[in-house]
Amino acid sequence: xxxxxxxxxxxxxxxxxxxxxxxxxxxxxxxxxxxxxxxxxxxxxxxxxxxxxxxxxxxxxxxxxxxxxxxxxxxxxxxxxxxxxxxxxxxxxxxxxxxxxxxxxxxxxxxxxxxxxxxxxxxxxxxxxxxxxxxxxxxxxxxxxxxxxxxxxxxxxxxxxxxxxxxxxxxxxxxxxxxxxxxxxxxxxxxxxxxxxxxxxxxxxxxxxxxxxxxxxxxxxxxxxxxxxxxxxxxxxxxxxxxxxxxxxxxxxxxxxxxxxxxxxxxxxxxxxxxxxxxxxxxxxxxxxxxxxxxxxxxxxxxxxxxxxxxxxxxxxxxxxxxxxxxxxxxxxxxxxxxxxxxxxxxxxxxxxxxxxxxxxxxxxxxxxxxxxxxxxxxxxxxxxxxxxxxxxxxxxxxxxxxxxxxxxxxxxxxxxxxxxxxxxxxxxxxxxxxxxxxxxxxxxxxxxxxxxxxxxxxxxxxxxxxxxxxxxxxxxxxxxxxxxxxxxxxxxxxxxxxxxxxxxxxxxxxxxxxxxxxxxxxxxxxxxxxxxxxxxxxxxxxxxxxxxxxxxxxxxxxxxxxx
Numbered sequence: 141x142x143x144x145x146x147x148x149x150x151x152x153x154x155x156x157x158x159x160x161x162x163x164x165x166x167x168x169x170x171x172x173x174x175x176x177x178x179x180x181x182x183x184x185x186x187x188x189x190x191x192x193x194x195x196x197x198x199x200x201x202x203x204x205x206x207x208x209x210x211x212x213x214x215x216x217x218x219x220x221x222x223x224x225x226x227x228x229x230x231x232x233x234x235x236x237x238x239x240x241x242x243x244x245x246x247x248x249x250x251x252x253x254x255x256x257x258x259x260x261x262x263x264x265x266x267x268x269x270x271x272x273x274x275x276x277x278x279x280x281x282x283x284x285x286x287x288x289x290x291x292x293x294x295x296x297x298x299x300x301x302x303x304x305x306x307x308x309x310x311x312x313x314x315x316x317x318x319x320x321x322x323x324x325x326x327x328x329x330x331x332x333x334x335x336x337x338x339x340x341x342x343x344x345x346x347x348x349x350x351x352x353x354x355x356x357x358x359x360x361x362x363x364x365x366x367x368x369x370x371x372x373x374x375x376x377x378x379x380x381x382x383x384x385x386x387x388x389x390x391x392x393x394x395x396x397x398x399x400x401x402x403x404x405x406x407x408x409x410x411x412x413x414x415x416x417x418x419x420x421x422x423x424x425x426x427x428x429x430x431x432x433x434x435x436x437x438x439x440x441x442x443x444x445x446x447x448x449x450x451x452x453x454x455x456x457x458x459x460x461x462x463x464x465x466x467x468x469x470x471x472x473x474x475x476x477x478x479x480x481x482x483x484x485x486x487x488x489x490x491x492x493x494x495x496x497x498x499x500x501x502x503x504x505x506x507x508x509x510x511x512x513x514x515x516x517x518x519x520x521x522x523x524x525x526x527x528x529x530x531x532x533x534x535x536x537x538x539x540x541x542x543x544x545x546x547x548x549x550x551x552x553x554x555x556x557x558x559x560x561x562x563x564x565x566x567x568x569x570x571x572x573x574x575x576x577x578x579x580x581x582x583x584x585x586x587x588x589x590x591x592x593x594x595x596x597x598x599x600x601x602x603x604x605x606x607x608x609x610x611x612x613x614x615x616x617x618x619x620x621x622x623x624x625x626x627x628x629x630x631x632x633x634x635x636x637x638x639x640x641x642x643x644x645x646x647x648x649x650x651x652x653x654x655x656x657x658x659x660x661x662x663x664x665x666x667x668x669x670x671x672x673x674x675x676x677x678x679x680x681x682x683x684x685x686x687x688x689x690x691x692x693x694x695x696x697x698x699x700x701x702x703x704x
Contacts, residue, residue, distance in 0.1 A: 192405070197623045199406075202415035205331050206634070208404055210626035212327045213320055213614065215405035221319075229312040232305055240298040242290035252280040276480045287472030293464060300458040307447040307454075314440035314447070317612060321440070323403065324613045324630075329600035330400040335414045336592035337393035343588070344393065347581045348386045354578045355379045375575045382582040389589060419595060422543075422602050425640030428536050431609045435532050436525060438610025445524050449517035456510025463503055465495035528608070535608040539601040546594040549587070556580075556587040611637055 176184075196215055203211075258275040262268070358379060362372035401410055426434075436442065471489040478484070563580045606613070618629050 196405070199410070199412050202413040203404075204415040204627065205328070205335075205417055206627040206631040207623060208331050208400065208414075209324050209327050209613065209630050210623045211404040211406075212323045213626060213630075214621060214623060216323050216403060225312050225315070229305070229309045232308070237302050240295050240302060242288050244286075244288050246284075246286045248282070248284040250280070250282045255279070276478075278478055278480065282477045284475045285472060286474075287470060289468055289470040291466055291468045293461065293466035296461045296464075297458050300454045300461070304451045304454045304458075307450045311444045311447040314444040317440040318444075320614060321607045321610075321612070325600070325603050325607045327400070327403050328603040329596060330396070330403055331414070332417075332596035332599045333593070334396040334400040335417055336596060337396040338414050339416075340585070340588055340592060341390070341393050344386060344390050344585055347578070347585050348383065348390065350581060351379055351383045351386060351578050354574045355383065357574060378575055379578060382578060386582060386585065389585070422598070423638070424539070424602075424605065425638065426605075426609070428533070431532050431536065431605065432529055434609040434611065435528050438612075439528050439608075440610065442521065442524055442528060442610075445517075445521045449514070449521060452510075452513045452517045456507070456514065459506045459510060460503070463499045463506065465493055468492045468494075531608045532605075535601065535604040539598070539605055542594065542598040542601040546591070546598045549591040549594040553584075553587040553591040556584045560584045606637060613637075 196211075256275045256279060257277045258273045260269055260273040261271040263270040355376065358372060358375045362369065362376070397412075397414075398408060401408060401412070406412070469489075469491055471487070473485070473487045475485040560580050563577055613630060613633055614626075615629055615633050619625055
């Protein structure tokens, strides 16, 4: 076989191998979408159901309001998600801190050849070989390196990144506070709906039974033609309308406990009883101005926005730092087993400085962008404060309205009960009086339902005031996370809030802000009582009514003010 044929054979084999490798790569890289099978869906459903409801403390007694809140805080999936997000941010903070540390790199390797790594030299002047082929490397060798490098610029960027991540951790905690406040507020309204429904259900069932009986009596009377057909049909129509309203009410009452069970993360079919609660009128120990002051300090949304504004500043500083020269310090230890080397192990160290000179031209743009972001963050925080003030005022007005509505519905229910008692004494066993009695009983049930709904709305509005003011329903520290301990902590915190007592930290902020607001009011009063030198030299106190708030805001008009 000639050399040319061997070359052609090698080229053919090479092309075949390359084509096979390409075909294998294309086959391996082609991914066919695989849908989830029905068995996999069932397995996923089973796993999720176990994860959703596992490790929950059993219900051994009627559930009180505090226990319902505790179960929602502990087992509600939204709360679990918020807590996991906070834990994730904590872990990210730990990872982010490693960016400030020097980089330590270790490497080791082994190489081998099937022949000597020999070479020769050629003379540049004569073009002839000037040295017999020689080698300076073993056919087999091993090496190891350990180096430490530290980039000052990376350290600065990592420092700002760690501080930003620390703010993210604090912001995650504020989001968790907001989630807890939302959950407890929803539980408060749902609980009172459910407990009042539980108390009203026996009366609804009894009234429905009477209505069914009256309907059957009316049909028998019509069949016996004791009254005219038209009158009988009118009675049946009235009874059916009342039965429809009562059945709708019965369905609403049953659904109220299901809604509460969902908030407590109980399986939908769970049977449970609710404990009777006091229906004493609620009293607010705070004035509207105090609630506004507290909301500016305690609302988690405002605090979260403040942490985001911090990160905006840190982002600007980090961007400006990237424009600086980068200095790297390195030191290392090395080893090579080559027998031809004079020194098989050695150490080195050095400094390297690099700088992209064109980055200096972007300094003004980077600074302008950072300043614009900081202004946007300030405006966003101010807009949020305005929204919070509006929420506080709306919650205050809604509570007053709900309290007034409850007083009216309670009075109407009392009057309707009196009418029912009077009608019962005059009841006669005939179709007309039977229908009238069922009608009055139905109206009495519906009046009680309106009263109970008004009471639940008043309770919900009462909780909405504390939520709008950012007053936490949970203390900052809890001994353990059992339902019993959480219930006791919620009850203790609620008692403190009803007495107007709050935590020391909040109290200090409240006193400080009230003092600041008081000093502003003193300035206004002083400006009004000082003798007038010139009409144009006194600042004018005006009331600015904003479109987003239900309360007028006091401002000072310096338009015509002249410095004395």
